[in-house]
Amino acid sequence: MNILEAYATFFEAKIEGRYVTLEHLSPLLKVYKNMFQISEIGTSELGQKIPMLKMGQGEKTVLGWSQMHGNEATTTKAIFDFLKLIAEQKIYKKEISEFLKTYTFYIIPILNPDGAAKYTRENANGIDLNRDAQDQTQSESRVLAKVFRDLQPDLCLNLHDQRTIYGFKNGKPATVSFLSPAADTKRSLTPSRKIAIQHIETMVGVLQGLIPGQIGRYDDAFNANCVGDSFQMAGVPTILFEAGHFPDDYQREETRKYICSALITLFGIVKPSATTSILYAKISENKKNFKDLLIRNVSIPGIFRLKTVAFQYIEVLEGSHIVFQLHVDEIGDLTSCFGHQELDVSGAEILVNSQQNYQVGEKVLKIVSKKDDSLLFIKEDKFL
Ligand SMILES: [Zn+2]
Known part of the structure; x- marks a missing residue:
């Protein structure tokens, strides 16, 4: 059985999509109370228990x-x-027992429950x-720092x-990317960085068999205000x-498989074959070279050369769903850019929301090719 077939046996169907809050996790945490030790390590700025x-x-x-x-x-x-894999042990029984003997794994599933509820990157006070x-300055930062100090x-x-x-x-x-953060401005290869790098190489060894060419490495510019960099400064591999x-997977139900596969590899539950090892330095560096939708060879009134019009989704929380709202993002040559979806109108003009003139930043409900009135995009009341 390969890793993805195995994954199907422990996929947790009770959580899905992009909007995941403490409220969604609570019923599962109640179930796991009998199997794992669960503690409350502090509260968020709005008083939610972490x-x-x-x-x-x-x-x-x-x-x-x-x-x-x-x-x-x-x-x-x-x-x-x-x-679910560890609790049910339907598969990898021997390896899981070895994992439980070798490791003590502490996991904080949702460090920023206030931001999760509002679907923001930042916490309730707008702090990253x-x-x-x-x-x-924030209670969530202090909670994590205390756990880090206590557990060493x-x-x-x-x-x-x-x-x-x-x-x-x-x-x-870039379906999955990793970084062993720097511990100083010189980006020295400290002992803790090296350990993190070795673990990343092991995980990539398995992942590249699953998503070849879709695994990246982040830029290692040092910033002591970032948690990973600060822990690495303290000498702890992070x-x-x-x-x-992943193509067509805006809900990230596909990507979650690869993250879980990376975790079970990290803990030795599955092992990469010797032939698939890869050096950290050889992992492709992440580039900002994708847009959600590109329309190529667009004729724009008053501009001689044909242009590419790029569109991006902005995720908006509406009730309890995330709506993907398309916006005009950029108009230019964009020759080294790729689209998750690409269309070519071969020199035609396009109408955005029935208008010939459209601006960067504009919300998009409909795109039509002016040449033959064909519909290129329409906002539907479905969730991507
Ligand atoms: Zn983040």
């Missing part, structure tokens, strides 16, 4: 946290897949917790989502995970 789960009794202490950015829930979904590592972990997992704009020169999107776009 839970942490503990599993295993091994000597190696690993601390992971997800949804430090409230609107980044893919890794949270992957964690609940991982919890991943820029608050030094000042610790051997390894930290900083779990995030990245936007659809990231991809590679090969024309593929890995940044970034769950990104």
